[in-house]
Amino acid sequence: MKLWGGRFKEGESKLMEDFNSSLSFDKKLYKQDINGSMAHVKMLAKCGILKVEEKDQILKGLTSILGDIEAGKMKIEGDYEDIHSFVETNLISRVGEVGKKLHTARSRNDQVAVDLRLYAKEKAMDLIETMEELQKVIVKLGEENNVIMPGYTHLQRAQVVTFKYYIMAYYNMLERDKKRVKSAIEIMDESPLGCCALAGTTYNTDRSFTANELGFKKPVDNFMDGVSDRDFAIELIGDCSIIMMHLSRLSEELILWSSKEFDFIQISDAYSTGSSIMPQKKNPDAAELIRGKTGRVYGDLVSLLTTMKGIPLAYNKDMQEDKERFFDALDTVLACLKVMTGMLSTLKVKGKNTLKAVKKGFLNATEAADYLVNKGMAFRDAHRIIGEIVIYCEEQGKAIEDLTLEQLKKFSSLFAEDIYSFIDYENTLNRGIKKEIKQ
Numbered sequence: 001m002k003l004w005g006g007r008f009k010e011g012e013s014k015l016m017e018d019f020n021s022s023l024s025f026d027k028k029l030y031k032q033d034i035n036g037s038m039a040h041v042k043m044l045a046k047c048g049i050l051k052v053e054e055k056d057q058i059l060k061g062l063t064s065i066l067g068d069i070e071a072g073k074m075k076i077e078g079d080y081e082d083i084h085s086f087v088e089t090n091l092i093s094r095v096g097e098v099g100k101k102l103h104t105a106r107s108r109n110d111q112v113a114v115d116l117r118l119y120a121k122e123k124a125m126d127l128i129e130t131m132e133e134l135q136k137v138i139v140k141l142g143e144e145n146n147v148i149m150p151g152y153t154h155l156q157r158a159q160v161v162t163f164k165y166y167i168m169a170y171y172n173m174l175e176r177d178k179k180r181v182k183s184a185i186e187i188m189d190e191s192p193l194g195c196c197a198l199a200g201t202t203y204n205t206d207r208s209f210t211a212n213e214l215g216f217k218k219p220v221d222n223f224m225d226g227v228s229d230r231d232f233a234i235e236l237i238g239d240c241s242i243i244m245m246h247l248s249r250l251s252e253e254l255i256l257w258s259s260k261e262f263d264f265i266q267i268s269d270a271y272s273t274g275s276s277i278m279p280q281k282k283n284p285d286a287a288e289l290i291r292g293k294t295g296r297v298y299g300d301l302v303s304l305l306t307t308m309k310g311i312p313l314a315y316n317k318d319m320q321e322d323k324e325r326f327f328d329a330l331d332t333v334l335a336c337l338k339v340m341t342g343m344l345s346t347l348k349v350k351g352k353n354t355l356k357a358v359k360k361g362f363l364n365a366t367e368a369a370d371y372l373v374n375k376g377m378a379f380r381d382a383h384r385i386i387g388e389i390v391i392y393c394e395e396q397g398k399a400i401e402d403l404t405l406e407q408l409k410k411f412s413s414l415f416a417e418d419i420y421s422f423i424d425y426e427n428t429l430n431r432g433i434k435k436e437i438k439q
Contacts, residue, residue, distance in 0.1 A: 017081075020317075025324050026083045027076040032118040033083050033111070034066045036193060039213035040106055043206050049105065054098050061095035062087070083115075084108050105203040106196060109227040109315040113192040116323070118214060120232055123330045124185045130337045131174045131181075131243070137345045138171045148425055149264065149354035150361050157361030160425050163349055173246040180239045188232035191216035195226035198314035228314040230304065233326045237301045240333040241294075247336050248294040251287035254343070258284050263353050268346035271339070286343050290336045300329040359399050362390050364423035368400055371422045375414040385411050 038059055045055035065087060068074035080086040092099035142164035151161040191214055194200065194207035200223045207219035220226035257264035267284050275281035303325045311318055365386050372382035386400075389411050393400055401423055408415040421427060 017079075020081065022082045022320050022323065023076065023078075023080050023086060025327065026112075026115075027086070028323075028327055029083050029112075029115040029119055030069055030076060030087070031066065032115040032122075033087055034062050036111060036114045036118065036214065037087065037102060038062055039210045040193060041102060042213060043209045044101075044104060046209060047204055047206055049203055049205070050101060054101060057095045057098050058091065058102055061091045061099060064094060065090055082108070082112075084111055105201040105205050106193070107227070109197050110192050110195040113195070113227050113229070114214065116230075116326070117188055117190075117192065117216075117232060120188060120236055120326075121185055121215075123334075124181050124188075124236060126334060127181050127240075127243070127330070127337075128178050130334055130341075131178055134337055134341045134344070135171050135174050137341050138167055138174075141344050141347060141349075142167045142171075145349040145351065147349060147351035147354055148358050148429070150357050150363055157357065157363055159366060160358050160363040160428055162429065163351075163354060170246065170250050174243075177239065177243045177246065180242065181236070184232065184235045184239055187235065189217045190220045190226075191218070192220050192226035192229070194219060195223040198224050198227055224314040228311070228316075228319070230308055230319060230322050233322055234301070234304055234308065237297070237304060237326060237329045240329045241297050241301050243333050244290075244294040244297045244336065247333075247340055248291045250340065251291040254287045254347075255284045255291070258287075262357075264350055264357070266348040266350065267343060268348075270346055271343040286339050290340060293332050293336055297329045297332050300325040300332075358425060362393065362400060364400055364425060364428055365390055367423045367428050368419070371419055372412060372414055377412070377414060 041050065041055050041058045041062070044050040045052055050058075065074065069076065074090075076083070076086060078086070080089065088099065088102055091102060145167075146162050146164040148160055149163050149166060150157040151159045151166065191207065191211035193210045193214070194205050211217070211219045220229075254265065254267065256262055258267050267282075267287070269282075271284075271286035272282050273285040274283065304322055307318055307321045307325075368389070369379065369382040369386045372385065373379050377385075389400060389403070389408070392407075392411075393403065401420060405415060405417060405419070408419065
């Protein structure tokens with residue numbers, strides 16, 4: 001059934017019908033659509049536009065449709081243009097002519113806008129909850145593996161850190177991600193229901209009532225903006241893109257660390273795959289897929305930005321293209337967060353290997369330079385001398401702490417016995433990041 005057929009003499013071509021239909025993807029919004037309709041009907045009765053008995057009949061019909069869908073008794077399929085026509089047509093078949101009054105003082109334009117906002121709010125809360133689960137795993141992984149490892153710049157060993165400190169950097173990234181999503185919820189928390197097609201209605205409706213009924217803090221201020229705004233979807237996909245960027249960076253670390261060249265960690269079999277030809281292979285596919293899906297979410301963001309960039313006010317059919325990209329981005333990031341949570345919860349850290357990498361990387365070189373500075377040498381001179389010592393150590397196959405005091409004095413007479421305790425890695429940590437954590 002078409003909701004708009006009265007103005008047309010000829011029927012829609014089958015090609016256009018299929019091209020125009022959005023039921024295959026906007027059926028995700030069935031719950032939000034029915035809940036929005038229930039709030040709308042209650043408001044119509046409150047304002048005297050519908051009789052109480054009409055309201056009750058319609059609500060009973062909508063409740064039965066929702067129950068049947070969720071129980072699997074009713075499939076969302078068939079010759080319907082969208083989820084709105086599916087619900088309304090089935091309502092009329094259940095409650096009769098009174099069902100046709102559901103759409104009084106409402107347009108599909110404000111209907112889909114409220115559906116999408118309700119869905120966005122729900123999924124945004126899911127994002128926050130899922131990120132918090134990942135954060136709990138990160139904290140536990142760090143607490144159980146407070147071992148020394150190299151920190152890197154330019155992918156070159158730079159300074160000594162702990163695995164706990166390293167992995168907690170991703171905890172902080174997720175903390176910022178949560179703040180962004182919470183901000184997006186705060187901004188989108190306005191109801192467009194009652195805007196109708198673009199300029200409201202001549203009926204005396206109560207938009208504050210429906211806003212409150214649906215859990216919004218207020219109605220939107222401008223009708224035209226209300227029906228044509230998709231900023232909230234773009235912002236949330238933008239937030240998803242940043243989350244995916246963080247997950248992709250962590251995935252890259254896990255891929256590198258699990259290689260035999262690093263051998264810092266072991267990813268469990270549950271999140272790895274093998275090779276069809278090379279029996280020795282254990283591939284970090286979970287991490288690689290997360291890294292790959294990051295580009296997919298970026299594509300969703302660019303797609304929606306491009307769709308919206310040239311649309312005049314108010315609603316245009318182009319905006320039907322918002323949903324598939326929006327749903328895809330949210331589904332993808334939620335799946336990636338859950339996979340990352342599972343992967344980290346089963347991860348094993350090889351503390352002996354991370355310590356070996358520290359010793360091979362001259363990661364106390366900066367501290368050795370600081371030692372000379374503390375003895376009165378200018379930093380640039382100290383930097384040069386330690387650089388010469390590193391060259392010497394590389395030639396001899398030794399670490400700085402392995403050199404004798406006699407060998408060190410060949411480079412500077414300022415070296416004394418206390419150099420060894422000063423460049424000890426544990427002491428270095430106590431003066432640096434551990435001191436910071438305690439403060």
